[in-house]
Amino acid sequence: xxxxxxLRKPLAALAVVAAIIIAAGCSPQGxxxxxxxxxxxxxxxxxxxxxxxxxxxxxCTTCHSTEAATTTEASLGAGAHAxxxxxxxxxxxxxxxxxxxxxxxxxxxxxMPQKLRKTSVEAQTCQAAGCHxxxxxxxxxxxxxxxxxxxxxxxxxxxxxxxxxTPGHGDIACSDCHGMHRETAAADxxxxxxxxxxxxxxxxx
Numbered sequence: 001x002x003x004x005x006x007l008r009k010p011l012a013a014l015a016v017v018a019a020i021i022i023a024a025g026c027s028p029q030g031x032x033x034x035x036x037x038x039x040x041x042x043x044x045x046x047x048x049x050x051x052x053x054x055x056x057x058x059x060c061t062t063c064h065s066t067e068a069a070t071t072t073e074a075s076l077g078a079g080a081h082a083x084x085x086x087x088x089x090x091x092x093x094x095x096x097x098x099x100x101x102x103x104x105x106x107x108x109x110x111x112m113p114q115k116l117r118k119t120s121v122e123a124q125t126c127q128a129a130g131c132h133x134x135x136x137x138x139x140x141x142x143x144x145x146x147x148x149x150x151x152x153x154x155x156x157x158x159x160x161x162x163x164x165x166t167p168g169h170g171d172i173a174c175s176d177c178h179g180m181h182r183e184t185a186a187a188d189x190x191x192x193x194x195x196x197x198x199x200x201x202x203x204x205x
Contacts, residue, residue: 054099054100054103054106055096055100056090056094056096056099057090060089060090060093063106063112064089064112066112066181067089067181068089070180070181070182075183076179076180076181076182076183077178077179077180077181078180078181081180085131092121092125092126092180093119093121094125095119095120095122098119099119102119120173120175121173121174121175121180122173123173123174126174126175126178127174132174136160136164139160140158140160140161142160143158143159143160144158146158146159148185148186148187149162149186149187149190149199151194151197151198151199151200152196152197152198153198153200155198155199155200157199159177159186162190166201168193172189176189177189
């Protein structure tokens with residue numbers, strides 16, 4: 001009988017522990033009752049942020065208000081295009097892949113870059129059907145009498161002839177001389193290389 005007496009106390013302790021575990025498992029866990037879930041606040045923020053799901057159909061003016069304002073300025077290229085041809089941002093800024101890349105991680109709360117130079121408007125866009133779709137000869141004839149590019153020695157260059165002069169000139173884009181969102185002069189582009197004010201090559205170095 002002694003061995004049985006020795007087991008009574010440990011068995012009683014085990015029974016108490018088992019009862020506590022069972023009671024804890026059956027009792028309420030203290031969680032708030034679940035109610036019907038509303039939209040995730042993070043998802044709401046993303047939905048409200050135009051850049052989080054950017055596409056060519058996105059309203060550019062939400063973030064780029066400064067550039068958008070130039071479309072009402074008749075003296076600027078953007079205003080002239082918007083008035084005469086009914087263009088919008090996506091008419092010229094049409095490189096969807098490049099634009100999608102630069103809009104990754106952007107949102108309307110961040111600081112806007114001072115100059116939007118991460119994407120460009122290619123010559124093919126300017127010369128698309130229904131826009132400035134002139135042949136090289138027609139373009140040269142159009143500006144044959146323009147004297148905007150006259151250097152300090154009196155040499156005048158046809159602006160649309162410049163691109164074919166040397167390989168370096170082949171990199172000049174329409175938008176380098178024809179700024180849409182700011183006042184520009186074609187000669188400002190030339191000064192980057194012809195800083196002595198002379199259009200003849202090999203006169204500086």
